[in-house]
Amino acid sequence: xxxxxxxxARGSRAPGNARRMPREEGAGRLHHVPPxxxxxxxxxxxxxxxxxxxxxxxxxxxxxxxxxxxxxxTVLLGxxxxxxxxxxxxxxxxxxxxxxxxxxxxxDIARASGEALRRLGIVFQARTLDLDLSVRxxxxxxxxLHGMSSGEARERIAAMLEAVGMSERLNDKARxxxxxxxxxxxxxxxxxxxxxxxxxxxxxxxxxxxxxADILANIRNMVARSGISVLWATxxxxxxxxxxxxxxxxxxxxxxxxxVRELVRRTGTGAIGEAFARLTGLDAPGETGARP
Amino acid sequence: MSxxxxxxxxxxxxxxxxxxxxxxxRQYLICLRGICMREGLRFIHQRERFVSSLVRPLMWLFIxxxxxxxxxxxxxxxxxxxxxxxxxxxxxxxxxxxxxFGGMQSxxxxxxxxxxxNMRTLLVSPFPRWFLLVSKLLAGVTVSVxxxxxxLGIAWFWGVKAPPLGYLMVLPALFLSGxxxxxxxxxxxxxxxxxxxxSGIMNFVIFPMYFASPALYPLWRIQEASPLLYKICLxxxxxxxxxxxRFAFYGQVEWLSLxxxxxxxxxxxxxxxxxxxxxRGLVNRKQDTGGNG
Numbered sequence: 001x002x003x004x005x006x007x008x009a010r011g012s013r014a015p016g017n018a019r020r021m022p023r024e025e026g027a028g029r030l031h032h033v034p035p036x037x038x039x040x041x042x043x044x045x046x047x048x049x050x051x052x053x054x055x056x057x058x059x060x061x062x063x064x065x066x067x068x069x070x071x072x073x074t075v076l077l078g079x080x081x082x083x084x085x086x087x088x089x090x091x092x093x094x095x096x097x098x099x100x101x102x103x104x105x106x107x108d109i110a111r112a113s114g115e116a117l118r119r120l121g122i123v124f125q126a127r128t129l130d131l132d133l134s135v136r137x138x139x140x141x142x143x144x145l146h147g148m149s150s151g152e153a154r155e156r157i158a159a160m161l162e163a164v165g166m167s168e169r170l171n172d173k174a175r176x177x178x179x180x181x182x183x184x185x186x187x188x189x190x191x192x193x194x195x196x197x198x199x200x201x202x203x204x205x206x207x208x209x210x211x212x213a214d215i216l217a218n219i220r221n222m223v224a225r226s227g228i229s230v231l232w233a234t235x236x237x238x239x240x241x242x243x244x245x246x247x248x249x250x251x252x253x254x255x256x257x258x259x260v261r262e263l264v265r266r267t268g269t270g271a272i273g274e275a276f277a278r279l280t281g282l283d284a285p286g287e288t289g290a291r292p
Numbered sequence: 293m294s295x296x297x298x299x300x301x302x303x304x305x306x307x308x309x310x311x312x313x314x315x316x317x318r319q320y321l322i323c324l325r326g327i328c329m330r331e332g333l334r335f336i337h338q339r340e341r342f343v344s345s346l347v348r349p350l351m352w353l354f355i356x357x358x359x360x361x362x363x364x365x366x367x368x369x370x371x372x373x374x375x376x377x378x379x380x381x382x383x384x385x386x387x388x389x390x391x392x393f394g395g396m397q398s399x400x401x402x403x404x405x406x407x408x409x410n411m412r413t414l415l416v417s418p419f420p421r422w423f424l425l426v427s428k429l430l431a432g433v434t435v436s437v438x439x440x441x442x443x444l445g446i447a448w449f450w451g452v453k454a455p456p457l458g459y460l461m462v463l464p465a466l467f468l469s470g471x472x473x474x475x476x477x478x479x480x481x482x483x484x485x486x487x488x489x490x491s492g493i494m495n496f497v498i499f500p501m502y503f504a505s506p507a508l509y510p511l512w513r514i515q516e517a518s519p520l521l522y523k524i525c526l527x528x529x530x531x532x533x534x535x536x537x538r539f540a541f542y543g544q545v546e547w548l549s550l551x552x553x554x555x556x557x558x559x560x561x562x563x564x565x566x567x568x569x570x571x572r573g574l575v576n577r578k579q580d581t582g583g584n585g
Contacts, residue, residue: 092416093416094412094415094416096569113418114315114418114419115418116418117416117417117418118315118418122416124412124413128412128413130334130410132333132334132337132338133330133333133334133337137330137333140326140329141326141327141329141330142413143326144322144323144325144326144327144329145323145326145327145413145414145419146319146323146417147315147318147319147320147323147418147419148322149322
């Protein structure tokens with residue numbers, strides 16, 4: 001952990017959000033919540049502790065640790081190949097965590113994956129809508145994967161499509177949607193089961209500037225209004241705002257964890273872009289940033 | 293049409309976090325129904341898949357069986373009480389063929405797609421992984437069984453008819469056999485990298501299993517021709533699936549086949565669930581090409 005990581009526990013909070021996590025909660029102490037148990041208000045949204053991961057002999061993550069407070073928007077910043085998708089796959093239990101531990105609202109993803117996954121909404125980097133099915137059929141399928149009854153699913157689908165401004169595309173085939181519209185449907189789908197933490201993996205990749213800005217602004221707005229925690233993975237520096245909590249992942253290692261202002265100050269640079277370049281060695285000649 | 297987000301009104305009511313419900317039996321059934329419904333919808337939308345799945349057994353029935361009717365005589369063997377046409381004899385094997393192709397195709401896609409959207413979406417559900425995989429296999433089998441009944445309908449018009457009650461009695465046998473074949477497909481393609489494509493499965497699994505079985509000729513004939521092949525047939529799980537289906541058409545239970553198919557279904561399912569890992573395919577590809585973020 002670098003000296004910058006100390007700041008990470010605070011996260012960027014939604015304006016006006018009353019919920020606060022005590023500073024020491026984010027400093028690495030792991031909480032355990034029994035399966036089905038109530039989650040104390042002070043429990044971190046996400047605790048990643050000493051996580052490493054290998055693909056064969058190739059190390060993708062090296063001793064990564066950080067904590068996200070509830071109701072915060074955090075940017076996971078890293079170049080392609082940095083390990084962002086691997087980290088997301090571990091948090092979402094697609095891969096087994098072999099070294100270290102991950103807790104979602106106090107529930108260990110390895111031991112109580114059901115409890116953890118119920119609190120998690122995920123937008124994958126690759127498109128995951130079934131193109132042959134309609135928007136409604138895609139969302140009904142997701143609702144059933146969370147055990148939602150038909151009536152509840154209907155209500156939630158209507159509400160979430162309203163939220164992302166896609167109500168009128170309910171019966172359209174997913175294939176007929178634009179890239180930005182598909183993303184909005186995927187975000188609606190990720191929110192359908194009332195998760196408390198949303199992971200978005202390069203959610204704006206392949207979208208035009210307006211769609212990107214639109215999605216990012218609305219996710220930030222959602223955090224502010226609803227108190228959901230968001231972990232936003234990106235390699236695009238312009239998606240980071242002044243007040244954000246940023247995790248910088250580089251070659252599988254967490255090289256910085258802190259507020260933007262703090263990162264800029266500590267690296268002795270003038271802006272987050274420069275700080276990122278400094279932290280990842282991109283300002284050094286011949287550096288590509290990708291894992292060897 | 294609305295084009296923008298409605299963040300001003302919706303999130304307060306729509307996305308305020310609420311502790312999700314406990315997952316009880318009802319939720320499990322909802323999940324299973326959802327997975328089956330989706331598989332069915334996909335099948336309906338992919339008409340060419342439906343047609344091609346029927347063309348194969350119908351070719352065997354209309355062309356192969358007609359040609360070989362005079363060459364291959366079938367004596368009176370259980371469950372038949374009279375001489376039967378060759379078309380009648382091979383119909384249970386063709387039902388098995390549909391299950392074999394459908395099951396292998398479905399389980400292969402589960403392995404190949406483990407990094408893709410569909411399986412990822414499925415596997416991040418809060419239900420246990422074993423339940424999700426079994427549900428997915430069951431959904432695939434359901435679609436294959438529907439194909440079998442469409443095939444039987446066409447065969448009926450062709451004059452290949454089983455006792456009316458047989459069409460109902462064969463249903464459990466079809467499901468059980470389908471599950472065994474699906475689970476076997478998932479196990480093999482999870483464990484053996486070379487079988488991660490359909491041609492590998494076709495050449496090394498489907499064809500050997502199909503031909504080394506009583507699907508096309510009775511076992512006693514095989515025994516006469518080659519004792520070694522006969523022994524191989526006895527080691528082939530598909531042999532017992534075909535016999536189970538054949539006897540079920542006539543309202544009879546072939547207990548040995550039932551026991552073997554049920555036992556192997558449990559064995560293959562357990563092993564397939566243990567062997568299925570979303571990481572495996574990625575390990576291979578990461579080593580080949582490097583990976584993304």
